[in-house]
Each structure stands twice: as structure tokens, then as C-alpha cells.
Amino acid sequence: MYLHYSAISDVGRVRRENQDSGYAGPWLLTVCDGVGGAVRGDLASSTAVQALRKLDQQPDEDILGQLAGGVHRADDRIAELVEEDPNLNGTSTTATVALFDGTRFGVGHIGDSRAYLYRRGELRQLTHDHTFVQSLIDEGRITEEQSRTHPHRNLILKALDGIRHEEPDLFEFPAEAGDRVFICSDGACGTLTDERMADILSTGTPDFAAVELVRASLEAGSTDNVTCIVADVSDEEPPAELQPLLVGAAADLPRRMPLGGAVGGLFRGHRSGDTGEIPPVPADVPEGAFLADPIDPEAARYAPREPGRHAWLRRLLLAAVLLGLAWVVLAALWSWSQQQFYVAEQDGRIAIFRGIDADLPGISLSHAYEVTDVDLDRLSDIDAEQVREGIDASDLDEARLTVDNYAARQDVD
Structure with a gap:
């Protein structure tokens, strides 16, 4: 079987830079999310993806061993960066990786990016978040819905930082023709409900679904970068023009909103229309006249507040x-x-x-x-x-x- 895939990453409507990185190829799908607030999260995620993309070749029988080795090499590369430049101490990233061999998927996971499987009309979350709020959910202290607004929802317990050398979760599952695999950063899954994701994943091509998932996340109020990879398992070979996709910080293609873009949103596409597109910068906008970047919401949570009028x-x-x-x-x-x-x-x-x-x-x-x-x-x-x-x-x-x-x-x- 083969993978028909699409990937898109967007800086979103609040963040100043994209700290997400993603890669989709014939054998490999991965999303890495630089941990918010850390030093150069964009550098950590892009470094990890550049190391992981070397796995994009038909794996051997030890698919989980190859995954573990790839994740460890990515962690070692981040360690080398920190050793070369101590100012980068504290940089880290999540990593969710799916390796395909034509009949099955091997998955490696660390952090709070997620992998989902949409099969025969049902959506199933494959990965388990390594976060503080997930531990509260596991203990029955809060619900999944409450976790979306919890004040410590961004607190990651495990990540690739080149220091702690955490072991990733590793597992595999058999693939079926008609399966749709969805991998995303928490800018999407932290905003959209399972029902909304399943609704979007139920129709359209991988291109359509990926763009629609990003658009829906932003419209639902996501304040984070949003990266979505959608891949279909098919008996048919993909078109020859389908090439590996590198997105987000790893592609070094930052997207910024033109003046006035905050209200209208980034995507004009809709379920009943095209797959959406980024609106171009108007010709009459003076050079450098971009919307001022608002303060990062993670920093704003602890920033001193200006006294009120009274x-x-x-x-x-x-x-x-x-x-x-x-x-x-x-x-x-x-x-x-x-x-x-x-x-x-x-x-x-x-x-x-x-x-x-x-x-x-x-x-x-x-x-x-x-x-x-x-x-x-x-x-x-x-x-x-x-x-x-x-x-x-x-x-x-x-x-x-x-x-x-x-x-x-x-x-x-």
C-alpha cells in the first residue's frame, strides 16, 4: 500500500514566529512543536525534523528500533547545538513520528503533539500526551473538556531537549486501505473537539482536510501555531508530482499577516469551496507595514497587568x-x-x-x-x-x- 499525504503549517493569529515543524513523505510523517516559552523552540523543532526526515525510506523489520534510533539522534543533535551555544540551553521540542512500511505503521511519540487514526468512520487518538493536565485526566481529577482551558495546559512533562534523554513511547499497528492518519501540533488538537476533527477528516482529499483543519483551528480561537499532516493509505500509487513536504520552521517560510488580516482570518476556503489559500499582501500596503505582533500568551499569563482606569x-x-x-x-x-x-x-x-x-x-x-x-x-x-x-x-x-x-x-x- 501507499501513502497519499499533505502537510501545512501556519504561524497563526497571535504568535510572532512559527515554532512548529513538520515533514510528510512516502514512508514518514512527523510533527515537532518547539515548546512555547523555551529558548528558540523553532530551532529545536526544525533540528529534530531535519534529523528525523532521514528515516523517510522503506523500513526493515525492526520498525520500532529504527524509530527509537531516529528520535535519539534528533535528541543528540539538539544536545550538540546546546553544547555549541550555551545560550540555547532550555530549548526543546515535542516529536510525534509515524513510519510506514507498506503494511503497518510504527509510531514514536514524546510531548503533546498527537497522532490520530480515522478508520471506517471512527476517530481514535493513538498517542498519549506527556503533560501535567493529562496526568490530571488520568487520575480522574479533570475532564478532557476542562483540560482545554486549564491554566497549566501547556506544561510539558517530557520533550526532546538534549539533556534528559527521555525515552519515547513506541508502538505499531496494522494499516488498512482507506485509513486516514492525522498528525498535528497542539494548536489544532488543543482547540478542536474530536467530533469536529472527525467531521473534517471524513471528506475530501488529504490536501483539503489539512487546510480545513488549520482553518477550523484558527476560527475556533487557537492562539498557537497550527501544523497538520493528513495521509491516506491506498492501494493506488500516488501521483508522480507528489513530493516530500517540509513545513513550518524547518522550511524557513514564516508567514505574517498584513495589516487588517487579524479580523478576516488567514483562510478564505470553506468546506463547500476550494481548499483555502493564504491571502496575498495587498499591493498598496507600504513596505514593512505589518500588524504589530501581540505579546506571546505564555508570557502574558505571568506579565504584570497595567492598573485599570479606577x-x-x-x-x-x-x-x-x-x-x-x-x-x-x-x-x-x-x-x-x-x-x-x-x-x-x-x-x-x-x-x-x-x-x-x-x-x-x-x-x-x-x-x-x-x-x-x-x-x-x-x-x-x-x-x-x-x-x-x-x-x-x-x-x-x-x-x-x-x-x-x-x-x-x-x-x-
């Missing part, structure tokens, strides 16, 4: 609330302190004080409540010292009992 009012209300809370706390503390009593000296006599036997700078936390006629001079030195240091009482009655005890000792002395 930020001063919010700050004033917050200060008022905090001041009110502080006043309530102080009032409660003051009320409690006025229920405390202790015995101490006041002008040489024993007095009962109301409050706490402590002072703050410039603030007295107690005052003389009752001054008795018991003179400290008529007490023993030990008793007088005890009074001067202060004697706590649980309430007013206990304080008065303490004074009576000292008064009795005074009379005795």
Missing part, C-alpha cells in the same frame, strides 16, 4: 476596609483590657488598677480604679516589693481581697 478608587476602598477591620480589632482588645484588674502602687499607697499592667510608647493601658489608705511604708519590705511589681487579679473582687490581706498585715505590723 485603580485609585479600588485602593481607597481597600484601605478603608483594612482601616475598619483594624478599628474593630483594637476596639475588641480595649474592651477586653477594661475587664482586667491588678494591684500595684499609687503615690505610696496600694491601689487597684483597671486594665493591663503594661504600657505602649505614649499610651497607658490601665488607670487607677480605687486608691486605698494602705501605706506601703507600713508593710514589710517583701510585701511592699510585691505590690510595686504588680499583682494580677482575675476580677475586681479578687483585687479587693488582695488589698484586704495586705491591710490585715499592716494592722498586725
